[in-house]
Amino acid sequence: MWAGRVGCRRGSAGQGDPTDTAERQEGPAPAMEGRQCYDLLVIGGGSGGLACAKEAAQLGKKVAVLDYVEPSPRGTRWGLGGTCVNVGCIPKKLMHQAALLGVMIRDAPHYGWGVAQAPHDWATMADAVQNHVKSLNWGHRVQLQDRKVKYFNVKASFVNTHTLCGVSKGGEETLLSAEHIVIATGGRPRYPTHIEGALEYGITSDDLFWLKESPGKTLVVGASYVALECAGLLTGLGLDTTLMIRSVPLRAFDQQMASLVIEHMAGHGTRVLQGCAPERVEKLPGRQLRVTWVDLASDRKDAGTFDTVLWAIGRVPETASLNLEKAGVRMNPVTGKILVDAQEATSIPHIYAIGDVAEGRPELTPTAIMAGRLLAQRLSGQTTDLMDYNNVPTTVFTPLEYGCVGLSEEAAVARHGEEHVEVYHAFYKPLEFTVPQRDASQCYIKMVCLREPPQLVLGLHFLGPNAGEVTQGFALGIKCGASYQQVMRTVGIHPTCAEEVAKLRISKRSGLDPTVTGC
Known part of the structure; x- marks a missing residue:
C-alpha cells in the first residue's frame, strides 16, 4: 500500500534538522510553507486507522487520514477500507458462504427439496461480492465526511517527527503536520521472489x-x-x-x-x-x-x-516507503514491523503504531479497531485504559471452521507444565449432518484448563459449523475468568453444536473414548 519512494519539497524557513534528537523528543514540527496542521494524522485507511480517526474526531480533535493503495504486481487496486474490507475478511467470508451453499444444495434432496446441483458461476458471485465491497468503500468515505475527518488519497512519508508529505497519484505534494501521528498501514502479501516465475x-x-x-x-x-x-x-x-x-x-x-x-x-x-x-x-x-x-x-x-x-506464504508490513528514519521510529530489523509499547507508542512518544504493522500484535481486524479507539480516547483524555491482547478470539474459515480463544494445548503445557494442565475433549456429530449422512469425523472440541480446582479455563478450541458464532460467546466467559466448573454448570441450548462445549466431561488424561453418543 505504501511502496515506492516519495520525494517531498521542504520550505526554507526554520526547518532545522529533522533527525535532531532534541527536536524529535520535545519541539514542535519546524515551520514549512503551505503546511496544513491537525491534532492527529492517521496514515492508513484500514480498519484500525479509520476507527482511530473517527473516534478522535468525535471527541473533538481535528483529524486527517492519509491512504493510498499501491496496485498489486498484477495491477489490482481497490478503495478505502484496507485489507479486511477489500481483500480480506469481507470478500473471503462471502466466498466461503458461497462454498457452504454448495454443500447445502447437496444436502437439500435428503431433506425433501428437489434441488438440482448446478455448476457454480464465478462471475455472478464475483460481481455481487465486489459490488458489496464498493458499497463499503463508499460508506467509509461518507462516515469520514460525517465525522469531519479530512481524507487525503495520497502516499505518505515522514519529513520529520511531526510532518508528513503526501503525494497524490498525479504527483501533487501536500505537507501536513500534527501533534500526534498514528501509523496504521497494515501489510501486504509476501511474494517468494527467489522462485523463478x-x-x-x-x-x-x-x-x-x-x-x-x-x-x-x-x-x-x-x-x-x-x-x-x-x-x-x-x-x-x-x-x-x-x-x-x-x-x-x-x-x-x-x-x-x-x-x-x-x-x-x-x-x-x-x-x-x-x-x-x-x-x-x-x-x-x-x-x-x-x-x-x-x-x-x-x-x-x-x-x-x-x-x-x-x-x-505470509505478509510483510507496509513500512518501506514511510521514511521512518526521518522521524527516528525504530523497527524490528528482522520482521520490518514497528516496535511499540503498551501505549501503542513507538520510540518517538507522539508517534504511534497500531494493527498489523506493529510488532507483537495479532494480525486481526477487531484488535486493530479496539486498539485504535482506545488510543484515540487516551489522546483525548477520556480514558487511561490500554488494549488487552490476551484471550482474543478468532476463527479460521476453512470448510470445517476452526474457532479458538486463549492458549493452545502446547502453549498451556509450555507455560504451566503438563502435570498442571487438564484437557477436556469430545468428537461430536452436528444434528444437521445426520440426515444427509455427512462426514463428521473431524468435528472436535477441546477445553484447556488448569488442573487445580476450580480449573481456570486457559483456552477453548472448536472445530465445526459456525465456529465463529460459537467461539464468540464463550470468549466472553473466558475473558471474565471462567472456570471449568462454571462452564459445566452452564445450561446448553439443545440441540446445538455449542451445547457440546458445556458437556465436556472426558479428559485426555483419562484415556477414555471422547466420542459423543446418543442425543
Missing part, C-alpha cells in the same frame, strides 16, 4: 477476490490461515485445488486442531501436498502454468500444470 505468473489474495473470471485449476502455496481458507473455498466452489505446504499448517495455532483441519480438507476434495516446496513457475503456450516442486523428505522432484498459482 513467482512474481511474473503468480497472484495473491490481493488479486483473488477481484478476479472477474474463475481462477480454474489452482495451486495454493502456503500453510497460513489465508492459504487454507482460499484453498478451502475454491474447492467448495467446485474447482480443482491443490494446497502445497512446506512444513506445518497454522503454525501459530493448536497443532492438533490444525491437523484435523487438514484431514478434513484432504478428505473433502482438496489435494494436499505436505512437505513440498515450489522451485519454478513457467508459462506454457496458452494460459496454463507449469509448476515444478520438490518433496523435501525424499528430494524427489515433481511437476504439474495449473491455471492459477496463488501465493499465501
Whole structure:
C-alpha cells in the first residue's frame, strides 16, 4: 500500500534538522510553507486507522487520514477500507458462504427439496461480492465526511517527527503536520521472489477476490490461515485445488486442531501436498502454468500444470516507503514491523503504531479497531485504559471452521507444565449432518484448563459449523475468568453444536473414548 519512494519539497524557513534528537523528543514540527496542521494524522485507511480517526474526531480533535493503495504486481487496486474490507475478511467470508451453499444444495434432496446441483458461476458471485465491497468503500468515505475527518488519497512519508508529505497519484505534494501521528498501514502479501516465475505468473489474495473470471485449476502455496481458507473455498466452489505446504499448517495455532483441519480438507476434495516446496513457475503456450516442486523428505522432484498459482506464504508490513528514519521510529530489523509499547507508542512518544504493522500484535481486524479507539480516547483524555491482547478470539474459515480463544494445548503445557494442565475433549456429530449422512469425523472440541480446582479455563478450541458464532460467546466467559466448573454448570441450548462445549466431561488424561453418543 505504501511502496515506492516519495520525494517531498521542504520550505526554507526554520526547518532545522529533522533527525535532531532534541527536536524529535520535545519541539514542535519546524515551520514549512503551505503546511496544513491537525491534532492527529492517521496514515492508513484500514480498519484500525479509520476507527482511530473517527473516534478522535468525535471527541473533538481535528483529524486527517492519509491512504493510498499501491496496485498489486498484477495491477489490482481497490478503495478505502484496507485489507479486511477489500481483500480480506469481507470478500473471503462471502466466498466461503458461497462454498457452504454448495454443500447445502447437496444436502437439500435428503431433506425433501428437489434441488438440482448446478455448476457454480464465478462471475455472478464475483460481481455481487465486489459490488458489496464498493458499497463499503463508499460508506467509509461518507462516515469520514460525517465525522469531519479530512481524507487525503495520497502516499505518505515522514519529513520529520511531526510532518508528513503526501503525494497524490498525479504527483501533487501536500505537507501536513500534527501533534500526534498514528501509523496504521497494515501489510501486504509476501511474494517468494527467489522462485523463478513467482512474481511474473503468480497472484495473491490481493488479486483473488477481484478476479472477474474463475481462477480454474489452482495451486495454493502456503500453510497460513489465508492459504487454507482460499484453498478451502475454491474447492467448495467446485474447482480443482491443490494446497502445497512446506512444513506445518497454522503454525501459530493448536497443532492438533490444525491437523484435523487438514484431514478434513484432504478428505473433502482438496489435494494436499505436505512437505513440498515450489522451485519454478513457467508459462506454457496458452494460459496454463507449469509448476515444478520438490518433496523435501525424499528430494524427489515433481511437476504439474495449473491455471492459477496463488501465493499465501505470509505478509510483510507496509513500512518501506514511510521514511521512518526521518522521524527516528525504530523497527524490528528482522520482521520490518514497528516496535511499540503498551501505549501503542513507538520510540518517538507522539508517534504511534497500531494493527498489523506493529510488532507483537495479532494480525486481526477487531484488535486493530479496539486498539485504535482506545488510543484515540487516551489522546483525548477520556480514558487511561490500554488494549488487552490476551484471550482474543478468532476463527479460521476453512470448510470445517476452526474457532479458538486463549492458549493452545502446547502453549498451556509450555507455560504451566503438563502435570498442571487438564484437557477436556469430545468428537461430536452436528444434528444437521445426520440426515444427509455427512462426514463428521473431524468435528472436535477441546477445553484447556488448569488442573487445580476450580480449573481456570486457559483456552477453548472448536472445530465445526459456525465456529465463529460459537467461539464468540464463550470468549466472553473466558475473558471474565471462567472456570471449568462454571462452564459445566452452564445450561446448553439443545440441540446445538455449542451445547457440546458445556458437556465436556472426558479428559485426555483419562484415556477414555471422547466420542459423543446418543442425543
